[in-house]
Amino acid sequence: MELVIALTIGVLTAGGVFLSLRGHTFPVVLGLTLLSYAVNLFLFVMGRLAIGLPPIINPAAPGYTDPLPQALVLTAIVIAFGMTAFVIVLALRAKSELGNDHVDGLHIRASDQERQKGGRT
Amino acid sequence: MSTLAAWPVLLPLITAIILLFVAKGDLRLARIINLLSVLGVTALALVLIGVASDDVHRVYALGNWVPPFGIVLVLDRLSALMVGLTMLLALASLGYAIATDVDTHGPHFHVLFQFQLFGLNGAFLTGDVFNLFVFFEVLLLASYGLLLHGGGRLRTKAGLHYVVINLVGSTLFLFAVGAMYGVLGSLNLADMAQRVAASPAENHSLIAAASLLLLVVFGIKAAAFPLYLWLPAAYAETSAPIAALFAIMTKVGLYAIVRVHGTLFGSEAGELAGLITPWLAVAGWITLGLAALGVLAATRLQVQIAYLVLASIGTLLIGFGLATPQAYVGALYYLIHSTLLAAAFFLLADLIVRARGEDGDRLEPGAAMPNGVLLGALFFGLAIALAGIPPLSGFFGKLLILHAALYDPRMAIHYALILLSSFVIIVALAKSGSTLFYQTQAEAPSTGLPPQKAALPAVLGLLLAAPLMVVFARPLTTWLEATALQLHDTRGYVNAVLTTPAVQNTP
Structure with a gap:
């Protein structure tokens, strides 16, 4: 099971890194999402893998599973969820304002370059 | 146990929640609150700075969960200093934002502002690494909005880059925190420091990898x-009071x-002591x-200032x-300055850009500014202070x-680097100063506005820090x-946190 989990984290991270280095906002958002899945799984595993064990110490049970990483993952999921929603809205706004979905907002119109020289927007 | 450490975190949170209910309706009320x-x-x-001067670590265990099991807020000299610095900046920034009506450009300015302070103060006071992550997220989310x-x-383009790089940063933070917990089994900073010192040699490379990721x-x-x-880009494109904050x-x-690194890899850490310090100076x-x-090459005033911020980071890292x-x-003195x-x-x-009107913040000769003497004098003082020429604090x-x-x-x-960079910065600032204030075209009609009286106290108040820091x-x-x-x-910190007793319930 360790190998499967380690491979899953590795593949998710690799995919996330690859996608977040792309030039358009949609793959970047997907990449960030994959990275957050990978890190959630990673955090979860850091409490060590255990099956069918209670999270609270019970003398009758053969052991226990560490509840703290589960709490950390819960927090991380909530934060990642909110951040993803925010970055999607921002990407949509960038697309509508810059006219394309490139992360550098290529093809900025001539009037904008004029404004860029002028400074304030 | 002292509750003092909790208040600078709680008050902005409570204010932000109150502001959520008034923000839409009444701008005046929101400003006052x-x-x-x-x-x-x-x-x-300021009271906390005074209180922290007795060298006692004041530990507040949230929910009365004693360390190392619960989250702690720790008030010591450094955290009190950083909170004080944050609040002084916030005061000037808010004063300027209200005076120049920046807060009318979009909804929820005041709410985001308070959440920003909540995140900043929390990050400075917390004694728990995962809690530090949470406060980082709070301050980042507010900063995206601001x-x-x-x-x-x-602004949207610069904001997108800022958000994406910080999201990647947050993911790396979680990887580092996860690895730390996996090796050390604790996330309380004081407890972690103890466990780093006691860790067996085979774990050292894992701890080093996780903490370098954290770096x-x-x-x-x-x-x-x-x-x-x-x-x-992010600092140059955003509005002036936000860039100031x-x-x-x-x-x-x-x-x-x-x-974090100072506590974990202090002199007590054995083999891992001073793990990252050689890298910081490089x-x-x-x-x-x-x-x-960058300061020398900048073609816009705001970009130049953003590079000045960067130069101060370089000096501080050294x-x-x-x-x-x-x-x-020296570093803490320079940090305040x-x-x-x-x-x-x-x-x-921002005042200069307003006064230049259509010429904006380009570092090119333009029409003479209304009230140029005042602005020029302020520019002169700030340039001296930031470039590090006597007699001011830089x-x-x-x-x-x-x-x-x-x-x-x-x-x-x-x-070589500190002196040469100071020289380059002096040249660059002298050049922009003379371009902005001396090489004016007398015939060109001025399109700018004189500086607003209400906006000046914020600038003057911050500038006053330079002579005050020299006098005192x-x-x-x-x-x-x-x-x-x-x-x-670090031993004092560790002992103070780990020996915090639980508060007994009064029957």
Whole structure:
């Protein structure tokens, strides 16, 4: 099971890194999402893998599973969820304002370059 | 157990929630509530600085869960100083935002502002690494909103880069925290420090890898080389009061490096002691060198100031990289100076841009500004302070750092880079000053507005820090010496946190 989990984290991270280095906002958002899945799984595993064990110490049970990483993952999921929603809205706004979905907002119109020289927007 | 450490975190949160209910309807009311809250917390922060001067670590265990099991807030000299600095900046920034009506450009300015303070104060006071992550997220989420406040294409573009790089940073933070927990089994900073010192040799490489990953995360926040590329655009494109408030944001990264790495790999850490310090100065050299070139190459005033912020980060990294108590005094002195004056410069730049009208912030000759003498005098004072020419505070800050570097084995490189970059910055600022104020076209009609009277106190108040820090240099450095000694005494920190008793219920 360790190998499967380690491979899953590795593949998710690799995919996330690859996608977040792309030039358009949609793959970047997907990449960030994959990275957050990978890190959630990673955090979860850091409490060590255990099956069918209670999270609270019970003398009758053969052991226990560490509840703290589960709490950390819960927090991380909530934060990642909110951040993803925010970055999607921002990407949509960038697309509508810059006219394309490139992360550098290529093809900025001539009037904008004029404004860029002028400074304030 | 003292509840003092909790108030600078709780008050902004409560204010933000109250503001959520009034923000839409009544701008005047929102301004009054926000200003009152910022004033109150500033006063509280000054009291905390006084309270923290007795060298006691005041620990507040949230929910009465004693360390190492619960989350703790720790008030010591450094965290009190950082909270005080944040609140002074917030006061000036808010005053300027209200005076120039920046808060009318979009909804929820005041709510985001308070959440920003909530995140900043929390990050400075927490003694738990995962809690630090949560507060980082709070301050980042608020900063995304503030950075984009008012909108505009270039702001959106700079904001997108800022958000994406910080999201990647957050993911790395979680990887690092997860690995730390996997090896050490604790996330309480004091407990972790103890476990690092006691860890078996086979775990050392894992701990080192996780903490270097953490250094990358803090490097992104601090805008250290090679992770600074987001900073110039983000700071130059956002509105002036927000750029001024963000002068503290890069210092959060530096603070986290000092607090987390300083505590985990202090003198008690055995084999791993001083794990990252050799790297800090190297990152500082390159950041400082490139920032000085950036200051010289900038074609816009705001971009130039953003590079000045970067140059101060480089200098500070060198200071903290020297890692002696003496160097810490210099670095902390320079930190206070550079934060307050960079913020003042952002605000002044906005006044100059308004006064230049259509000429904007391009560093090109334009029409003469209305009230140019006043603006020019302010520019002159700030340029002297930031470039580090006597008699203002920048000179003393750099002097303290250089003095501490005197017996460092890499002294030659420290001296060469700090002195050369100061020279380059003087040239660049002299050039922009003369372009803006002397090479004016007399015939061209002025299209600018004279500076608003109400906006001046914020700039002047921040600028006042420069002479005050020189006049009161002696008491200030004495205080900072005690701070540096307290920071180097990691055993004191660990003992203070881990021996915190639970509060007994009164029947």
